[in-house]
Amino acid sequence: MTGPLTYRDATDEALAGWSGKGDRRAFDEIVTRHGPFALRVAARVIPDRLIAEDITQEAMLRAWSQIARFDPARAQFRTWLYRIIVNLCIDHRRRIQPGQLPEDYDAPDPSDSAEDKLATTERNKVLLAALHQLPARQRAAMTLVYDEGLSGAEAGRTLGLSAKAIERLLARARAFLRDTIQRQT
Amino acid sequence: MTINRLKALSDSYGADLLRWPADERRDAEALLRVSADAQAILASAAETDALFDAMSRAEHAALWTEAEEAAAVARLRAGVSGHIARDGVARGQRRRWPGLVSLNHGFAVVQANLGWLGLATSGGIAVAGGFLIGAISAPSGISEGVLSLLQTSPLHVLPF
Numbered sequence: 153m154t155g156p157l158t159y160r161d162a163t164d165e166a167l168a169g170w171s172g173k174g175d176r177r178a179f180d181e182i183v184t185r186h187g188p189f190a191l192r193v194a195a196r197v198i199p200d201r202l203i204a205e206d207i208t209q210e211a212m213l214r215a216w217s218q219i220a221r222f223d224p225a226r227a228q229f230r231t232w233l234y235r236i237i238v239n240l241c242i243d244h245r246r247r248i249q250p251g252q253l254p255e256d257y258d259a260p261d262p263s264d265s266a267e268d269k270l271a272t273t274e275r276n277k278v279l280l281a282a283l284h285q286l287p288a289r290q291r292a293a294m295t296l297v298y299d300e301g302l303s304g305a306e307a308g309r310t311l312g313l314s315a316k317a318i319e320r321l322l323a324r325a326r327a328f329l330r331d332t333i334q335r336q337t
Numbered sequence: 338m339t340i341n342r343l344k345a346l347s348d349s350y351g352a353d354l355l356r357w358p359a360d361e362r363r364d365a366e367a368l369l370r371v372s373a374d375a376q377a378i379l380a381s382a383a384e385t386d387a388l389f390d391a392m393s394r395a396e397h398a399a400l401w402t403e404a405e406e407a408a409a410v411a412r413l414r415a416g417v418s419g420h421i422a423r424d425g426v427a428r429g430q431r432r433r434w435p436g437l438v439s440l441n442h443g444f445a446v447v448q449a450n451l452g453w454l455g456l457a458t459s460g461g462i463a464v465a466g467g468f469l470i471g472a473i474s475a476p477s478g479i480s481e482g483v484l485s486l487l488q489t490s491p492l493h494v495l496p497f
Contacts, residue, residue, distance in 0.1 A: 176421060183417050187410040195400050205409060209416045216421060279392040297356060298389065304350070304358055315358065322349040329392070330385050 164229035172220035179219070183212055186230070189300060190237045196295045197241040199284050207244050211237040227309070234310040238292050245288035282332040290325035293318050338364035344378050352383035 159167065159181040167185075170178035190211060194204035215236050222232055286294070289311065296307040297318070308318045343365055350356040354365060368375045401409055 176418060179421070180414060180418055183414050184410065187413045188406055191406065191409050191413065192400065196396065201401070201409075205412065209413055209420070212413065212417045213420055216417070279395045283392055283396060297350070299393065303356075319345065319349040323345070326348060326351070326385055326389075330388060333388055333392075 164233075165224045168219055168222050168224070168229050171216065172222065179216055182215075182233070186233055187212075189234070193234075193238060193292070193295050193300065194241050196299060197238075197245050197288060197291050199280075203244070204241075207240055208237065211240045214240070231306065231309045234296075235312060238296070238310055239312075242288040242292055245291070278333065282329050285332065286325055286328060290321050290328070293321040294325050297322060338368050340368070340372065340374055340378070343368055343375050347378050347382035351386045351389070352379050353386065 159178055162170075162178070162181070164182070164185070167178045167182050171182065187208070190208045191204065194208045194211075195201055198204045198207060215233055218236075222229065283291070292311060293307055296302045296310060297304060302310065304315045304318045304322075307313075308315045311318070313321075338361065342361075346357050346361065346365065354362050357365060365375075369379060400406075
């Protein structure tokens, strides 16, 4: 690295440029900076935390191997990186059985009574089952917009879709979840 | 903005206008101020949002706590840097094509051994040259077989 900037102060694009020249510490800063997002998205799209961690690591290694080809004139680095992560999660999700629940999905609130805990557990089971039945792209779109706060346009660039296509995915996901929950509760 | 467009946006983004496309927010707010139908559409979307909030809380309980997430990020950093250092995942190489990586490693092995190869070749040439000189300078009396290539007496004069 050259110049007065520290890795922590550097922009994503600068870190990507240094990483593209083989600077592993610059790439480590990228992993530190975007790892939490990557892990959260993976864990939401793939209902197994261990697999989600593996997929996230695979995505980061893929980003490292391709980072020299990143062109800041064509895309924001964040969008470029998120696309790799989200697409890998979607690809994996399509290969696994839908509807699998994580074993620790119902971590109870210690302040609840036994009856409350049971009711909460049952309700959570229904809610999470509905979430995990969503098709991978719809799940990814919901995660990006609702959980991570991306705009429809940003989510579209991340998934390689138009903003209109994201709107349709979100609308279908909301309708499916609403109908499923109302049917089961 | 039309009622239909407002309905489409609320079906996608819910009742929180902050999620809506920025360039359509102002028109939506203007419509909501004057249209009871628009307000009803948004109220319905808010009910669905409440379901999703409950869903999000349920899912959040299944995800990492703050400490668990920090530990997961630490594992991620260690795993990524370890793989890069150990496997030498070079920029521009595709990890899904291990054959290419192996080929590159093969070239590296050849390059690393070229020095030894050169040394062995030079040694071979020197030995062959020795046999040749022996053949040229051998006394005429001993001229048959491999033994004729051995120098039987000190070499006095080279022919070149």
